[in-house]
Amino acid sequence: MTKTNELPIGMFDSGVGGLTVLKALRKRCPSEDVIYLGDTARLPYGTKSSLTVSRYAVQCAAELVGRGIKLLVVACNTASAVALTALREAYPDIPVIGVVEPGARAACHATHNHAIAIIGTESTIAGGAYQRAIHSIDAQARVVGHPCPLFVALAEEGWTDGEVPEAVAARYLDPVFNPAPGTESPTVPDTLVLGCTHFPLLAPAIRNVVKAETTIVDSAATTAETVNDELTRRGIKRADSVFGTINYLTTDDVVRFARTGTRFLGTAIGEGEVDLVDI
Amino acid sequence: MTKTNELPIGMFDSGVGGLTVLKALRKRCPSEDVIYLGDTARLPYGTKSSLTVSRYAVQCAAELVGRGIKLLVVACNTASAVALTALREAYPDIPVIGVVEPGARAACHATHNHAIAIIGTESTIAGGAYQRAIHSIDAQARVVGHPCPLFVALAEEGWTDGEVPEAVAARYLDPVFNPAPGTESPTVPDTLVLGCTHFPLLAPAIRNVVKAETTIVDSAATTAETVNDELTRRGIKRADSVFGTINYLTTDDVVRFARTGTRFLGTAIGEGEVDLVDI
Numbered sequence: 046m047t048k049t050n051e052l053p054i055g056m057f058d059s060g061v062g063g064l065t066v067l068k069a070l071r072k073r074c075p076s077e078d079v080i081y082l083g084d085t086a087r088l089p090y091g092t093k094s095s096l097t098v099s100r101y102a103v104q105c106a107a108e109l110v111g112r113g114i115k116l117l118v119v120a121c122n123t124a125s126a127v128a129l130t131a132l133r134e135a136y137p138d139i140p141v142i143g144v145v146e147p148g149a150r151a152a153c154h155a156t157h158n159h160a161i162a163i164i165g166t167e168s169t170i171a172g173g174a175y176q177r178a179i180h181s182i183d184a185q186a187r188v189v190g191h192p193c194p195l196f197v198a199l200a201e202e203g204w205t206d207g208e209v210p211e212a213v214a215a216r217y218l219d220p221v222f223n224p225a226p227g228t229e230s231p232t233v234p235d236t237l238v239l240g241c242t243h244f245p246l247l248a249p250a251i252r253n254v255v256k257a258e259t260t261i262v263d264s265a266a267t268t269a270e271t272v273n274d275e276l277t278r279r280g281i282k283r284a285d286s287v288f289g290t291i292n293y294l295t296t297d298d299v300v301r302f303a304r305t306g307t308r309f310l311g312t313a314i315g316e317g318e319v320d321l322v323d324i
Numbered sequence: 325m326t327k328t329n330e331l332p333i334g335m336f337d338s339g340v341g342g343l344t345v346l347k348a349l350r351k352r353c354p355s356e357d358v359i360y361l362g363d364t365a366r367l368p369y370g371t372k373s374s375l376t377v378s379r380y381a382v383q384c385a386a387e388l389v390g391r392g393i394k395l396l397v398v399a400c401n402t403a404s405a406v407a408l409t410a411l412r413e414a415y416p417d418i419p420v421i422g423v424v425e426p427g428a429r430a431a432c433h434a435t436h437n438h439a440i441a442i443i444g445t446e447s448t449i450a451g452g453a454y455q456r457a458i459h460s461i462d463a464q465a466r467v468v469g470h471p472c473p474l475f476v477a478l479a480e481e482g483w484t485d486g487e488v489p490e491a492v493a494a495r496y497l498d499p500v501f502n503p504a505p506g507t508e509s510p511t512v513p514d515t516l517v518l519g520c521t522h523f524p525l526l527a528p529a530i531r532n533v534v535k536a537e538t539t540i541v542d543s544a545a546t547t548a549e550t551v552n553d554e555l556t557r558r559g560i561k562r563a564d565s566v567f568g569t570i571n572y573l574t575t576d577d578v579v580r581f582a583r584t585g586t587r588f589l590g591t592a593i594g595e596g597e598v599d600l601v602d603i
Contacts, residue, residue, distance in 0.1 A: 086376050087366055092480075094577045097365050195488075198477035201371075209474075209495055212488045298373040 047113065050281045053078035053292070054272065055109030056118040057102075059090040061302065062200070062242035063120030064309035066144060067291070069265035070118070073273050074282070078289045080109055081120075082322070083306070086296035089197060090123040091166025091241070098168065102128035103135050108294070108324045110136055115281050118272060119143040122165050122241050122264075126174035140275050147271045148238050148264030149178035153186065155260040156236040160187045162221050165240030167192040175240055189234060193217045193244075200243040203308055210250035218254040238262045246309065293319040326392065329560045332357035332571070333551065334388030335397040336381075338369040340581065341479070341521035342399030343588035345423060346570070348544035349397070352552050353561070357568045359388055360399075362585070363603070365575035368476060369402040370445025370520070377447065381407035382414050387573070387603045389415055394560050397551060398422040401444050401520050401543075405453035419554050426550045427517050427543030428457035432465065434539040435515040439466045441500050444519030446471040454519055468513060472496045472523075479522040482587055489529035497533040517541045525588065572598040 054074075056067060060083050067081055084090075084105050090098045102124040106117055117132065117139050119125045125143030132141045152161045163175045170190040179186050195213050204210055222237075224230035237259055239245055245263045252261065276282040283289065293314060295302040303316045333353075335346060339362050346360055363369075363384050369377045381403040385396055396418050398404045398411065404422030411420045431440045442454045449469040458465050474492050483489055501516075503509035516538055518524055524542045531540065555561040562568065572593060574581040582595045 086372055088371075092367075092576075092580070093365055097576055195474075195477050195481055195483070198474050202474055204474070204495075207495075209488070209491045212491050216483075216486075216488055297371075297376055301371070 049115050050283050052113055052115040053080050054116050054118060055080050055082070055106070055112070055114035056120050057082040057084065057105040057109060058121040058242060059083070059123065060085045060088040061306040061309045062197075064306050065242050065245050065263070066118065066120035066265045066268055068310050069269040070272055071291075073269035074276070074289075076283045076285050076287050076289050078283070078291070080112055080114065080292045080294065082109055082294040083302055084296050084324070085298065085302055089166065090121060091168050091194065091197065093168065095127040095168070095172065098124055099128040099131045103131055104324050106132050106136060108322060110139065114139065116272065116275065117141045118268065120242060120268070122169045126169050126172045140279065142268065142271055142275060144242070144264045144268045145174050145240075146178050147267035148240060148262060149175055150182060151262045151264065151267040152236050152238045153179060153182040155262060156183075156186065158232055158235045159183060159185050160189070160232040160234040161236045161238065162189045162191060162234040163238045163240045164191050164193045164196070164217070164244065166197065167194055169240050175238060187232065189221055191217060191221055196247050197241065197243045200246040201305060205246045206249055210247055211253055214247065214250040214254045218251065222255045222259070234259070236260045236262060238264070240264070291318075294322045295319055296322060296324055328394050329562050331392050331394040332359050333395050333397060334359050334361070334385070334391070334393035335399045336361040336363065336384040336388060336403075337400040337521060338362070338402065339364045339367040340585040340588045341476075343585050344521050344524050344542070345397065345399035345544045345547055347589050348548040349551055350570075352548035353555070353568075355562045355564050355566050355568050356555075357562070357570070359391060359393065359571045359573065361388055361573040361601070362581055363575050364577065364581055368445065369400060370447050370473065370476065372447065374406040374447070374451065377402055378407040378410045382410055383603045385411050385415060387601060389418065393418065395551065395554065396420045397547065399521060399547070401448045405448050405451045419558065421547065421550055421554060423521070423543045423547045424453050424519075425457050426546035427519060427541060428454055429461060430541045430543065430546040431515050431517045432458060432461040434541060435465065437511055437514045438462060438464050439468070439511040439513040440515045440517065441468045441470060441513040442517045442519045443470050443472045443475070443496070443523065445476065446473055448519050454517060466511065468500055470496060470500055475526050476520065476522045479525040480584060484525045485528055489526055490532055493526065493529040493533045497530065501534045501538070513538070515539045515541060517543070519543070570597075573601045574598055575601060575603055
């Protein structure tokens with residue numbers, strides 16, 4: 046029987062966005078093997094109901110658990126926001142880490158004026174999971190949630206700079222960060238959480254709209270840190286002397302996964318490295 | 325047993341986009357009952373593989389056929405492009421009408437210079453169904469296909485006018501319709517097919533980019549005409565003296581369907597008119 050510390054980490058997302066989390070984990074824990082599942086046949090999760098997303102999340106987890114994993118990372122904000130409880134109930138023996146709580150923690154650490162803005166998909170924002178996670182750490186914080194679904198489409202299309210993403214960012218974020226003079230405006234947030242794994246690709250366009258002193262929190266790095274802490278705490282970290290491998294699984298077109306995934310991971314994914322699975 | 329002409333027409337789409345086709349059918353055949361199924365839990369179809377889309381299409385059809393229908397309209401370009409054969413094999417007794425062939429016919433009728441541009445989702449364009457349908461009518465036609473996936477996100481978000489859609493339309497369409505002086509450019513198309521049911525909502529922004537004399541073909545009206553012809557030919561039209569009802573089915577959030585659907589249909593859909601189904 047394989048020793049627990051030799052087992053891979055399982056990670057899933059609705060598509061390729063979670064590869065920004067994989068990239069951060071790879072940097073923090075390079076010796077760990079990872080199986081990454083992108084449920085591209087059913088993306089996006091962000092416009093679907095909580096019940097549907099929970100059902101999909103449990104199915105993704107089942108595929109990974111069936112392959113033998115020591116820890117599960119939900120590298121999808123929408124699923125982290127609505128499905129963690131269902132996943133922990135379904136797999137009580139496997140630690141489950143989402144991206145919401147680490148992102149919320151990083152935001153509370155960064156803010157000075159206790160005004161935090163969160164941007165994400167419609168369902169992440171409407172579900173209020175970030176808002177709750179932040180308030181459980183900083184009860185005084187004023188949290189503004191703002192859905193930005195077009196950022197997902199822009200990142201997928203690879204339109205991450207130029208006129209279009211800047212116009213989209215301005216239309217979404219100006220009301221929060223640059224209220225028109227004379228309008229009654231509450232404290233402008235000094236911290237912005239990118240509450241969707243697609244959004245780090247749009248960070249330059251977003252930076253153009255928010256003030257220079259605004260901290261932009263990308264939960265990928267904080268989530269990788271949390272995974273490392275949890276592995277250490279449980280004594281199931283893999284020896285540092287090895288270099289981990291990555292296996293990619295997708296529920297739809299392998300070629301498209303490799304192509305768009307490369308953009309999110311920042312290094313090339315070969316079509317031969319991706320397996321099609323039916324879940 | 326219900327007489328065939330009294331049965332409803334079944335219509336499905338991956339979401340609410342097909343409601344632009346329903347709107348046209350409602351205008352052409354107001355006495356017909358229609359059951360409209362929006363498979364919102366699994367949208368979008370446009371980025372998924374042909375195999376996955378065919379499987380989804382047959383499942384949608386099964387749900388409608390099970391309720392008793394006299395004709396099936398595939399009000400989704402992606403599914404029309406890849407799944408018509410599978411649907412006709414699965415249901416040989418029910419006439420199946422897609423949106424591609426009517427759109428291609430209208431384009432061939434409109435063009436004078438035999439240069440036609442098609443815009444649609446990635447899979448509609450890559451699949452080449454419009455290109456084949458046009459060439460089977462006009463073998464001399466020069467057809468340019470151009471995927472415009474962001475138009476879908478813009479229509480869903482309701483950003484159909486102003487700076488953002490105009491910038492997106494220019495980025496997609498300028499290379500085809502306004503080639504830079506000095507670049508070697510073939511004949512500019514005089515006809516543009518909106519090969520996605522979402523795109524009629526963006527028609528004003530698209531019109532700003534193409535020349536005033538360009539014909540914009542929206543396949544909804546032509547598809548409605550084709551449905552009317554088929555019902556007449558088979559003698560299964562409903563009597564003109566009645567006014568048909570519409571039943572809406574969705575595979576995900578009813579509230580969201582009613583809200584975004586209203587934008588596409590052009591008249592209000594009440595939440596109470598929409599039923600959730602699990603297919």
